[in-house]
Amino acid sequence: MIHPFKTLAALGLAAVLGLAAPLAATAGSPEEGWAGVQAAGKLRCGAAVFPPYVMRDPVTGEYSGFFADLCREFGEEVLNVPVEFVDTTWDNIVAGLQAGKWDLSLALNRTPTRALAIAFSDPAVPYEITLLYNKDNPKIPAGAKSLADLDKEDVTIAVVSGTAMDKSISPLVKTAKIVRLPSSDEARLAVMSRRADVLADPSDTNRLFIAANKDWAVDLAPEPAIAKQGIGFGLNAGFPAKDIDALNIFIEEKVATGHVEALVEKSVQEVLAEGQ
Structure with missing residues (x-):
């Protein structure tokens, strides 16, 4: 994979929510939560590149990095829908979430100012x-x-x-x-x-x-x-609390089992290998 650091030479919720509609052209409102995501047939993840959290191959457009991996796993393992990554920038990653351009923002610092505007998952990493x-x-x-x-x-x-x-x-x-x-x-x-x-x-x-x-x-x-904060997923402020709980339980398990740590290590090694 071609990686930004290379230029430096440096380096079963479906059963609960059920009744998912056929693939839809547009996503539901945030208030519909994961049921709306399932009805739309995809989980949209807003992604701004910042290795090793989020990485994007400039040739293939493929996303990697441990937050991209977590988002993909939540969509596929829990919601049973594919994941679509939406390119954004750090200047727009909160505004795009508020505007409904995607369902989750990746790798957001849980700051008090942001928490007044959007909702957060539990942190995945410090x-x-x-x-x-x-x-x-x-x-x-x-x-x-x-x-x-x-x-x-x-x-x-x-x-x-x-x-x-x-x-x-x-x-x-x-x-x-x-x-x-x-x-x-x-x-x-x-x-x-x-x-x-x-x-x-x-x-x-x-x-x-x-x-x-x-x-x-x-x-x-x-x-x-x-x-000194935690980094988690951002969600629209209208997202149902019970659905955020589902995401938090997913994160809690992935952290407790060491899976997040393994994803971080994989991403770090990918960055270092591209810098050699």
């Missing part, structure tokens, strides 16, 4: 923002422990526009310049090329990047922590 930089960058002070230690006038912080990282770190930065880029590739490339000094990204994706750039890349888990 989350925390760390700050990645070049260990030889003279702008980064030795012994830095906090975001404040990096929040200097001559420091540029790269972040993917519209993401939880953007929304979490932007209010905290008082002096440094923030450069918002449209993709994770471009944000990482900005640090590699030294157009930016720091990359604000999830801890697990930063660890991936460091594994592929051990000669220069390090990261800081700041104290106090930034955006």
Whole structure:
């Protein structure tokens, strides 16, 4: 599979809901819940690329990544319908869900602001923002422990526009310049090329990047922590609570049995293999 990191050289609900109608041209309203999804004959998953959570082969259009895998498994194993992935961006992933363009948004940080606008599943994985930089960058002070230690006038912080990282770190930065880029590739490339000094990204994706750039890349888990949250699925605010419970039970089982951990490891290895 061709992967975004490669450009960097870096790296039985059907029985309960029953009576599913024949394949429909349009999806039901959110208030219909999974019954509406089954009547439509497909589960639509809004997907914005962010390895290893969500990945898309630019040649075949095929989706992978552990959140894409989870969405596919929920559709096929629980709802007994195929999954359709809908391309979106991080700037539009909440608005598209609200507008009914898809049924689930993949890999969303469970933030209070978002929770006022949409509903969330239980988290499938934990989350925390760390700050990645070049260990030889003279702008980064030795012994830095906090975001404040990096929040200097001559420091540029790269972040993917519209993401939880953007929304979490932007209010905290008082002096440094923030450069918002449209993709994770471009944000990482900005640090590699030294157009930016720091990359604000999830801890697990930063660890991936460091594994592929051990000669220069390090990261800081700041104290106090930034955006220590869970990552789950987003749903329209009108979605029935009992149906969200069905998704939560699915997630709970997949986490408890170690299946989610195995999917994460598979996705990580896929990213690292494409970077070799």
